[in-house]
Amino acid sequence: MVSVGVLYASEHHSTQEIADRIGERLRLRGHHVEIQALPTSSEGQGPLPGDALVLGSAVHDGAWLPAAEGFVRSNADRMGDQPTWMFSVGMAAALPGPLRRLAERKVQPRIAALVEVVRPRDHRRFSGVIRREHLDRKGALLFRLLGCRYGDHRDGVAIDAWADDIARELEA
Numbered sequence: 001m002v003s004v005g006v007l008y009a010s011e012h013h014s015t016q017e018i019a020d021r022i023g024e025r026l027r028l029r030g031h032h033v034e035i036q037a038l039p040t041s042s043e044g045q046g047p048l049p050g051d052a053l054v055l056g057s058a059v060h061d062g063a064w065l066p067a068a069e070g071f072v073r074s075n076a077d078r079m080g081d082q083p084t085w086m087f088s089v090g091m092a093a094a095l096p097g098p099l100r101r102l103a104e105r106k107v108q109p110r111i112a113a114l115v116e117v118v119r120p121r122d123h124r125r126f127s128g129v130i131r132r133e134h135l136d137r138k139g140a141l142l143f144r145l146l147g148c149r150y151g152d153h154r155d156g157v158a159i160d161a162w163a164d165d166i167a168r169e170l171e172a
């Protein structure tokens, strides 16, 4: 049994629910799991929870949310202390075919820079939920012009499979 901290930053809850799902799955495999939202301020950060970390964030404008990016930056010197997995929640699955393939291939530079700092066992990208009310007028116009689809694009099977991969590595 390994103690795992699942830390996330989420604006509209889909990343939070993905973090919960991963945490639940790891619990089912017998691990002790603490699931926590990352604080918006880097002040007062204590010890990292758990002997292993799963770190995730929603992606906004090509970057992790400030709480998650700030967490990585302010803990850069101890990021290698325990095995860590990263996940990013974006909207690749909302994009039409060619754009989607492009988005799936390319990790945005600001996120790639965080991966360089953390050096995780794996960095996985999932699609989340995107609704009209999440976007301002300009964003909604662009969304429509690009032919994107609103909705819940999460793939529960892929999320569970990834959590199972983590559990297997923890048990190895």
Ligand SMILES: Cc1cc2nc3c(=O)[nH]c(=O)nc-3n(C[C@H](O)[C@H](O)[C@H](O)COP(=O)(O)O)c2cc1C
Pocket: 009, 010, 011, 012, 013, 014, 015, 016, 058, 059, 060, 061, 062, 063, 089, 090, 091, 092, 127, 128, 129, 130, 131, 134, 135, 139
């Ligand atoms: C203002 C805004 C900007 C976004 N920018 C991106 C982006 O640059 N890349 C991407 O893949 N997804 C982007 N998304 C989609 C979100 O990452 C996606 O909806 C995700 O599920 C949000 O997670 P949350 O529900 O935890 O906040 C954006 C969404 C919003 C509302």
